[in-house]
Amino acid sequence: MKDLIKAMDNLPWIVKLILCIPALDIVWVIYRIVKSLVAGNTLAIVLSIVLLIVGIPWLWAIDLVFVLLKKQVWWFC
Numbered sequence: 001m002k003d004l005i006k007a008m009d010n011l012p013w014i015v016k017l018i019l020c021i022p023a024l025d026i027v028w029v030i031y032r033i034v035k036s037l038v039a040g041n042t043l044a045i046v047l048s049i050v051l052l053i054v055g056i057p058w059l060w061a062i063d064l065v066f067v068l069l070k071k072q073v074w075w076f077c
Contacts, residue, residue, distance in 0.1 A: 001038050005031070009072070016067045025060035028073050039077040048075075 008031050011019075019027045029052050036044035051059055066074040 001034050005035050005038060013067070013071050016071070016073070017064070020060055020064040020067055020073075022060045025056070025063060028063050029056070029059070031073065032075050035075060035077045041077055044075075044077050 008027075018024065029048070032048040032051065033045065036048050063073045066072060
């Protein structure tokens with residue numbers, strides 16, 4: 001799982017931006033779940049699962065802004 005996190009973190013900026021498209025944003029949701037599992041952060045695991053269920057309509061916009069400004073997706077871990 002650490003390899004997945006490292007691979008996602010090392011993606012080129014433009015690929016990260018493409019993955020922020022609403023239908024493809026599920027990749028970042030899975031990334032958040034995996035990153036939280038590796039970190040062992042129970043609160044982040046629960047929050048990432050809740051965002052999977054209710055956050056899909058607007059989470060892509062947050063990811064898009066963060067990738068444009070900071071070159072990474074939004075998450076705590």
